[in-house]
Amino acid sequence: MLLQLLLHLLIVLLFPPLLLGVITRTKALFAGRKGPPLLQPYYDLHRLWQKGFVISRTTTWVFRAGPIVGLIVPLLAALLIPFGAIPAPFSFNGDLILFVYLFALARFFTASSALDTGSSFEGMGAAREVTFACLVEPTLLFALIVLVRLSGGFSLNDLLGKHLVTSWQSAGASLLLLVIALFVVLLVENCRIPFDDPNTHLELTMIHEVMVLDHSGPAFAMILYGASLKLLVLGALLVRLILPWDSGNPGVDAVVFMAGMLFIAVAIGVVESVMARLQMVRIPQLLIGTTMISIFALVLVLR
Amino acid sequence: MMIELGNLILLLVVLINFYTLGTSRLVACIRAVAIQGGLLALLPLVAHGLSLHTLILSFWALLIKAILIPTLLTRTIREVRIRREMEPLIGFIPTLALGALVTSGAFIFANYLPLIAEHRGSLFIPTALATFFSGFLLLMTRRKAITQVVGYLILENGIFIFGILLSEAMPLMVEAGVLLDMMVGIFVMGIVINQINREFSTVNTERLSALKE
Secondary structure, eight states: OHHHHHHHHHHHHHSHHHHHHHHHHHHHHHTTOOOSOTTHHHHHHHHHHHSOOOOOTTOOHHHHHHHHHHHHHHHHHHHHSOBTTBOOSSOOTTHHHHHHHHHHHHHHHHHHHHHHTOOHHHHHHHHHHHHHHHHHHHHHHHHHHHHHHHHOOSSHHHHTSTHHHHHHHHSHHHHHHHHHHHHHHHHHHTTOTTTOOTTOOOGGGOSHHHHTTTOOHHHHHHHHHHHHHHHHHHHHHHHHHHOOOOOSOHHHHHHHHHHHHHHHHHHHHHHHHHOOOOOTTHHHHHHHHHHHHHHHHHHHHHO | OHHHHHHHHHHHHHHHHHHHHHOOBHHHHHHHHHHHHHHHHHHHHHHHOSOHHHHHHHHHHIIIIIIIHHHHHHHHHHHHTOOBOOSOSSOHHHHHHHHHHHHHHHHHHHHTSOOOHHHHSSSHHHHHHHHHHHHHHHHHHOOBHHHHHHHHHHHHHHHHHHHHHHTTTSOHHHHHHHHHHHHHHHHHHHHHHHHHHHHHSSOBGGGGGSOOO
């Protein structure tokens, strides 16, 4: 039990930046480059942490609160979600609602701190982010409702618990739809191509990156780390759906989970390499499409 | 195993329905219908096992639905030089929502039908209904004649899925006749679209109802 808790915390604290490194490396390999070392995100975080803050005189405490909330919220969410077969440290009935809305809280603060700078570009980015977020939320909720229906429990530990193995046999079709829908959610929430480009340097096309333009030094490190944590947390949902088996040995479970996460990171890298960014007007269409898919999955389960 | 494979194929068919309802690119639309045709061609084999009857049926379905008709349609849009469905009667997102509504409706409705026991749990009938209605929706909401042809094709695919359930009872000639009919229909439509384009320099069907000196 204690060992599982320890493993859970270790994965939360140390593992996430590696995922970013894997994504970057995959993209580099696709482009025929060698790419930065896999541990580059850790070096980046270290470098950023040693720099000083540069804070505009026009900003208020909201600007400083943004990155902190952006780091703490994914940490809290990470404590609610089981990593593969390792159960979550905190679990209570209805924590799936908290899980979904923790992200809304983080988004609220990131958007507010972007608006707080008074820059028009950041306002634009905030508007876009919020628009897309309210289209993603129903997808995530419907996906969780499907899992509630299948498991009969109301906590994330039950939703992603042992029932999954039998559910794949009885309701494989709708679980497959969920995997598709959740992968899209993962891409949108983590600002990945085809929805948003994390590497773009053109303000007009940026969504998430433009909101954090004015953050520097440790604040930016917190944002980066928070973003990688978010990738881990949402990816954990997907990994558990794809690999529903328990081995009984916590160490093996942890390794299986991390291998699953790395696989998802590679998948994201592949998607980013082979797809172009979508037009802004197409994004809501696609997001509503995925909402439809998750509703459809619910109908399949309910009938 | 076979039932699961069949369900997977049917699920992909439904997803392709959604895709055609949501996309504005005609080439992508036609390609999606071609893939749908290819998937449908697998269904007789999956549903009834390997036999001469199902083999012939699959072969013709593959040839006509997945290869011939899409090629014809692609050639037509190359000749009339249109790429996109610009302004549908109802927007893309509302049609997508309607499509999801209709699909959900079909899945719920199929539960209340007095089916024989072996078809009760399978996805065949709800998918057939959903595909049928999606095609109908596409037929109603789009302006370009070519998208309407695609809608007609999807509608026919829905009927085909129904037909597969009966294919043990239905003689091969009837099925071949249906496929051939559709083939001729699409051929004629291709010619008609070309004619419309030559006459009005557009393929918007709404122009056809306007009087001309």
